[in-house]
Amino acid sequence: MDNLIRFKQSDLAKITNFRNGEIKFGEKMLIVPKDENVFEFIKNCEAQFVILGIPEDVGVRANLGRAGAESAWKSAIASIANIQHNKFCKGNSILVLGQVDTSQEIEAAALLDENNPEDRKKLFKIVEQIDKEVSHIIFHIVKAGKTPIIIGGGHNNAYGNIKGTALAKGKPINAINFDPHSDFRILEGRHSGNGFSYAYDEGFLKNYFIFGLHESYSSKNVLDNLKSLKDRVKYNTYDEIKIRSQKSFSQELFQALEFIKQEAFGIEIDLDAIPGIASSAMTLSGFSVEELRQFIHYFGNHKNAAYLHICEGAPSLGEDKNNHLIGKLIGYLVTDFIKAYSTN
Numbered sequence: 001m002d003n004l005i006r007f008k009q010s011d012l013a014k015i016t017n018f019r020n021g022e023i024k025f026g027e028k029m030l031i032v033p034k035d036e037n038v039f040e041f042i043k044n045c046e047a048q049f050v051i052l053g054i055p056e057d058v059g060v061r062a063n064l065g066r067a068g069a070e071s072a073w074k075s076a077i078a079s080i081a082n083i084q085h086n087k088f089c090k091g092n093s094i095l096v097l098g099q100v101d102t103s104q105e106i107e108a109a110a111l112l113d114e115n116n117p118e119d120r121k122k123l124f125k126i127v128e129q130i131d132k133e134v135s136h137i138i139f140h141i142v143k144a145g146k147t148p149i150i151i152g153g154g155h156n157n158a159y160g161n162i163k164g165t166a167l168a169k170g171k172p173i174n175a176i177n178f179d180p181h182s183d184f185r186i187l188e189g190r191h192s193g194n195g196f197s198y199a200y201d202e203g204f205l206k207n208y209f210i211f212g213l214h215e216s217y218s219s220k221n222v223l224d225n226l227k228s229l230k231d232r233v234k235y236n237t238y239d240e241i242k243i244r245s246q247k248s249f250s251q252e253l254f255q256a257l258e259f260i261k262q263e264a265f266g267i268e269i270d271l272d273a274i275p276g277i278a279s280s281a282m283t284l285s286g287f288s289v290e291e292l293r294q295f296i297h298y299f300g301n302h303k304n305a306a307y308l309h310i311c312e313g314a315p316s317l318g319e320d321k322n323n324h325l326i327g328k329l330i331g332y333l334v335t336d337f338i339k340a341y342s343t344n
């Protein structure tokens, strides 16, 4: 895997705060040893979960959003390394594979202005390059029988996750997306707002459920398109569930699972659904952290859950004094998924 920067034992040691009498995830999580073949090691190691970081925000910029999602990976892995290894969750169930090497793409994108139409087209092309790298790595993880946990990055990476998983399974997969936005925008060139529409158009995505759309941030055009595809794309809105109480959260979890559970499915989490989380489309209205954790438990508990993707968190857009909080939240979500999966 040329475009992978492997995590090393010394990287883990640097971010783990050792304490006498305690065992942290950083002391137990696996890494691919220096001289080992990556694919072989993934296949044969004891860990079921493979953590991959995608530190980029080119997709968000190409969608005319606010950059910053590049910073979530570093914060997340530092928090994960300091989770306690205990009877509730074991560090050695995780292989920290490392991060997609996005340095060239970020460097090329830095020279471009997303508000200039010609530059924006170049950003679309750079996102396509990231797509190739993401789908390639995800393909190999899933093919090895393991479960990727992907920490982005922009939501553009849903495309690579879905494509890589579908190719490994040899058929299209389903997806559930916890997101105020459909990310089903027009096929104008790749960015963070059309990962699912491209995956659908290219035949990698079969059934798609969007959980908790914000009515005020879904365009008529997108809603019309979703309506025309209603046999394969379904959604509920945050407003229906939490504001007007027309639908119940737990009943909607059930309905969504019924729609996707027949095939392998990806669990996509956009952190801009949670109030107060620094992100490109940061909001003060949305589901609570506990509802998100219940959501991950509910879907992660099903045997067809194929991967977890947590994206769009942008610690660098947050307050300086508490910029570790997004990483800490991601740590909770990762362990919720592992615990749910392990009891399915």
Ligand SMILES: N=CN[C@@H](CCC(=O)O)C(=O)O
Residues within 6 Å of the ligand: 063, 064, 065, 066, 154, 155, 156, 181, 182, 183, 185, 192, 193, 194, 270, 280, 281, 312
């Ligand atoms: N992945 C996020 N997609 C949202 C982002 C909105 C924003 O950055 O402001 C969307 O395209 O609607």
